[in-house]
Amino acid sequence: MIQFIKKNRKYFFYASSIVISRGLEYFVLFFSAYYLSKDSYGQLEFYKKIIELIGVILAFGLPSLLLTYTRSKNSKIYLTGLSLLFIILLSTFLLPVLLFFGYHYLMIPVFFHAIFLNNGVLPVFFLTNNGSNQASLYKLITSILFYTGVFLLIRFHPDPEYAFIYINYFLILIGFIFLGQIIREYSFTRHFFKRYYRLFVRLLASSLTLVFSNIANIMFLYTDILIIKIMSKSANLDIADYSFSLNIANILILIPFTLVQVDIEEIKKHFKLKRKAQRIFKLVLIFSFMLFSTYLLLTKLVFTNFSGALIVFSLILLAKISQTQSVLLGTLLLVQKKFKLNLKINLSMLVLNLILSLLFYESFGVLGIALSSFISLTTRLFLLNHFSNFNRYD
Numbered sequence: 558m559i560q561f562i563k564k565n566r567k568y569f570f571y572a573s574s575i576v577i578s579r580g581l582e583y584f585v586l587f588f589s590a591y592y593l594s595k596d597s598y599g600q601l602e603f604y605k606k607i608i609e610l611i612g613v614i615l616a617f618g619l620p621s622l623l624l625t626y627t628r629s630k631n632s633k634i635y636l637t638g639l640s641l642l643f644i645i646l647l648s649t650f651l652l653p654v655l656l657f658f659g660y661h662y663l664m665i666p667v668f669f670h671a672i673f674l675n676n677g678v679l680p681v682f683f684l685t686n687n688g689s690n691q692a693s694l695y696k697l698i699t700s701i702l703f704y705t706g707v708f709l710l711i712r713f714h715p716d717p718e719y720a721f722i723y724i725n726y727f728l729i730l731i732g733f734i735f736l737g738q739i740i741r742e743y744s745f746t747r748h749f750f751k752r753y754y755r756l757f758v759r760l761l762a763s764s765l766t767l768v769f770s771n772i773a774n775i776m777f778l779y780t781d782i783l784i785i786k787i788m789s790k791s792a793n794l795d796i797a798d799y800s801f802s803l804n805i806a807n808i809l810i811l812i813p814f815t816l817v818q819v820d821i822e823e824i825k826k827h828f829k830l831k832r833k834a835q836r837i838f839k840l841v842l843i844f845s846f847m848l849f850s851t852y853l854l855l856t857k858l859v860f861t862n863f864s865g866a867l868i869v870f871s872l873i874l875l876a877k878i879s880q881t882q883s884v885l886l887g888t889l890l891l892v893q894k895k896f897k898l899n900l901k902i903n904l905s906m907l908v909l910n911l912i913l914s915l916l917f918y919e920s921f922g923v924l925g926i927a928l929s930s931f932i933s934l935t936t937r938l939f940l941l942n943h944f945s946n947f948n949r950y951d
């Protein structure tokens with residue numbers, strides 16, 4: 558057992574940081590589901606999801622671009638710096654849009670997510686430039702600060718449903734100070750800046766398919782909540798039921814993300830892909846049974862208000878099993894630089910999910926949206942398996 562842990566210590570260390578950070582997130586979400594009214598919990602979940610969605614759009618696919626293209630030390634430093642400048646520029650265009658829709662107060666939270674949190678630029682920089690251990694430490698610290706603050710706001714603030722908005726205003730200054738310290742560690746030259754600026758522009762132009770594919774892929778995860786918000790007559794209550802099930806099922810995604818991110822350099826070389834896929838599948842099956850049992854216990858003993866959503870949870874869990882098997886295949890498609898094909902698959906599945914969700918919601922409500930996710934994600938899995946030529950490796 559000790560030899561197994563030593564052999565796989567990089568996975569355990571990186572996974573432990575994700576487990577702890579996600580554990581803090583789930584503690585906050587479960588606490589809010591128990592502590593808040595169902596309506597307030599649904600509102601809290603809506604703001605969390607909308608901030609994450611717009612944050613990914615503002616990041617503009619740059620984390621995926623940096624993960625895919627950066628190889629040399631200079632490329633990791635300069636391309637990350639140029640990505641940060643690009644996000645600042647893009648923010649000046651996003652702000653008027655948020656003002657028009659009356660969501661201008663989300664600008665700081667969205668900006669903070671695009672740079673500092675898990676789907677932002679800095680976590681990828683630490684992973685590619687400093688290695689998985691430093692990336693793990695970064696994830697731990699940011700998660701502790703963020704979710705401790707959210708918990709305190711939920712517990713003590715008079716408007717707890719806005720906790721995921723307010724916390725970013727407290728942390729943004731700390732983030733800028735930390736970013737300034739990172740910049741001071743590196744010396745930038747005009748020659749290299751010009752060189753990588755030209756490369757960055759070319760990469761951004763040639764990788765727009767990667768950018769929009771990443772955005773479409775992420776939007777797939779949030780369209781369900783947006784459809785419920787728009788169509789439901791009791792949106793916050795329906796969002797509460799759906800999000801509670803989704804939050805538990807989402808734990809499965811930690812498995813492929815951990816293994817794929819730690820082994821990204823080996824995946825680029827197409828090294829032992831089938832063995833990695835088998836490991837992911839076995840772990841996902843084990844954890845699926847554990848999550849199903851956990852859901853039954855939680856809704857029977859503690860969260861009795863959510864006991865009526867068992868079928869919804871079961872469908873979402875099946876959808877997530879399909880999604881976990883797609884992570885490695887999607888990464889392989891990106892490594893092969895099949896960006897246009899990846900975009901076509903993600904966009905077509907996004908459209909399919911939207912159409913099915915709108916059709917099924919009329920007849921089945923929240924259950925119909927869960928069913929549409931299962932159909933769309935399973936279809937996506939088959940497409941990725943076919944077009945990535947996965948079976949020809951190893």
